[in-house]
Amino acid sequence: MKWMEEELELLADVSRERSLRITSSVFGSPGYTMRGERTLLNLSSNDYLGLAQHPAILEVMRETLLTEGAGSGASRHVTGNRLPYGCLEEELADWQNCEAALVFANGYMANSGVISALVGRGDVVFSDQLNHASMVDGIVLSRAEHARYRHNDMEHLRTLLNKYRDKRRKLIVTDAIFSMDGDMAPLRELVALKQEYGAMLMVDEAHSGGIYGGRGEGLCHEFGLQNDIDIHMGTFSKSFGIYGAYICGSRLLIRWLVNKARPLLYSTALPPSIVAGISKALVLVKEEHWRRERLYAASRLFRSFLSDAGFNIGSGNSQIVPLIVGSNDMALRFSEALEEEGITAVAIRPPTVPDGTARIRFSLSAVHTDKELLNAAARIHSIGLRLGVLSP
Incomplete structure (x- = not known):
């Protein structure tokens, strides 16, 4: 089965090898997750209406x-x-x-x-x-x-x-x-x-x-x-x-x-x-219509901030916000930097998306507050400048 190791090495060389990481719920705080001992703002969950812990x-x-x-x-x-x-x-x-x-x-x-x-x-x-x-x-x-x-x-x-x-x-x-x-x-x-x-x-x-x-x-x-x-x-x-x-x-x-x-x-x-x-x-x-209304508002706020900052976030207007960075390596570096700043947002790479369009896929929830999202957006902006995704 040597061929498996060889093909996995090829994936690793182009930053496309994947691995599994343990996360835990933060009960009572559905907008957050835990990795190890750290509590992170969860911007990668599909729990759009915040019902998973209802x-x-x-x-x-x-x-x-x-x-x-x-x-x-x-x-x-x-x-x-x-x-x-x-x-x-x-x-x-x-x-x-x-x-x-x-x-x-x-x-x-x-x-x-x-x-x-x-x-x-x-x-x-x-x-x-x-x-x-x-x-x-x-x-x-x-x-x-x-x-x-x-x-x-x-x-x-x-x-x-x-x-x-x-x-x-x-x-x-x-x-x-x-x-x-x-x-x-x-x-x-x-x-x-x-x-x-x-x-x-x-x-x-x-x-x-x-x-x-x-x-x-x-x-x-x-x-x-x-x-x-x-x-x-x-x-x-x-x-x-x-x-x-x-x-x-x-x-x-x-x-x-x-x-x-x-x-x-x-x-x-x-x-x-x-x-x-x-x-x-x-x-x-x-x-509970308020959950949908809250999600719409959160999506508009977050998208507006990232777009105004100069990020490429595509043309959608939903709760899914792609921050397209291009290379696989940059997407991984961006995701790692976000985690260091207390945010979970996963790098998405080919074959999930077309070659050259690796991204951070943010997915928002009705449980996220404006304060949390604006704070996260400011950190995302800072990381974008530091990594060269944005021009100063």
């Missing part, structure tokens, strides 16, 4: 744990489909104004399972080049042809739709908010193209669910397009602060996935306590 969620999970046990014991098709699943899926369908819903163990399984269940040989999937890896892997598993269009380039997508217009089934897949850039997909244009060419449209609301829409339904609802989307996907590991994922759509779609989505068929079901906690989180997502 006492009402924890209490529901505790009660269900004591009545249902630690695990589900089997797949949902065997004996793992406990009562909390049915309750949650009814609530999700109502929330999304869809006919039916289906819960998966996580977003990776949902995306890879749904795509590979909907298309196969002789079909084609049109995918934004910056879509999440779970979509890419789902396309590979499906054995359908993969037609990647340039990021948010609708003319390029139209060209590809024309090229493959005679394929048996056509599926367009996109993130709603792109996880590494924080910008939005052109959903209205995507709906128009899918209708024109007779394609299915799947939208991943992982980073927009809970945040946009009147009750946190997501970006499709924000734009009034919910009835034009064939497959709604979202996760519970971000705005909900827990774990898992969902698909919403027609009863026919869900019936099909129950029979054809292999990650659902061949995986042990989520523990009932997790599913019950998600139901409680859904209530909070729908009702």
